[in-house]
Amino acid sequence: MIHASTFESKVAKKRERKLKHGKTLSKKWETLQRLNHEDAYRIQSQTPVKDKRIVKYWKKRRSLFSKIDSNNIYMTKELWFSVTPETIAIFLAKFIRACMPQATSILDVFCGGGGNTIQFAMQFPKVYGVDLSMEHIYCTMKNARAYGVDDRIWLECGSWNKIVKKGVFQHVKVDCIFGSPPWGGPQYLKQDVYDLETSLEPMGIEKLLKSFLKVSSNVILFLPKNSNLNQLAHVTRKLLGPYAKCKVLYVNENGYTKGMLCMWGDILTNYQETMSSYNSSDKQEEEKSEENKKEQKTDESITSVYYDANG
């Protein structure tokens, strides 16, 4: 695992050691060294991006990272589409802190550019991040530095499936495990009801939840707003028993439902929120989500709440 604040010196030391023994750096370490050397993916906040697909996201850049004008922020093309907006990441980190005041460590499985990882590190002393892409791991490291939390973050580059098989987190204390997995691109909205078994990447909901439960009983997944609630209820009962609950929190930002936070584990599902940030101001979105729930005829395994990031 790489400590985000020492990765530059670690790459240099590793290179020196390998050279001494006539070996070369592994591909992943070489990539990290190259990216760092090139200062790759640094955003020029005042210079509009040329890629037409990204312009829309670039215009909203400050909602992704509020420090984008004052500090160096790093983004790959893919990250423009997938970083969690900062207000949502802040809310989630504070919510987990409120539910678990004694917690010290959290694992962010698909850490991307660090949108969530950074906000977790604002609330918890130890944050682990995992991502398949070394480019994204590098962006998380750099962005964490911009927010001054790199000393609280440890990162692992690799596929989650392999990391679970190797048991990398088996003996690591993790109080809560979070994941914002890829939804399969913007076409997720083309489905009336999002199929959590066939559309979610890199695996279906059952396998994903099962793998998360191996690490901690407190699990949170950020999923599409139109996710199939019956699949959610089914997998909850199958993996956790007939009376288990899954709490669904629909998250609104600027009058638009961004997705839903699905939570398992008594501490998270029983938490009675008194935070004023919960409100039902966006009646239309709330009604739509309620309709969606009714249409899908879910049972008592699912309870839902609404949160508006704009307060």
Ligand SMILES: C[S@@+](CC[C@H](N)C(=O)[O-])C[C@H]1O[C@@H](n2cnc3c(N)ncnc32)[C@H](O)[C@@H]1O
């Ligand atoms: C939706 S993005 C996460 C965004 C992140 N929460 C943020 O705010 O920056 C999903 C991430 O999952 C990573 N990913 C995809 N397949 C993976 C796998 N099998 N194992 C680990 N990470 C994976 C992608 O590289 C991408 O960075």
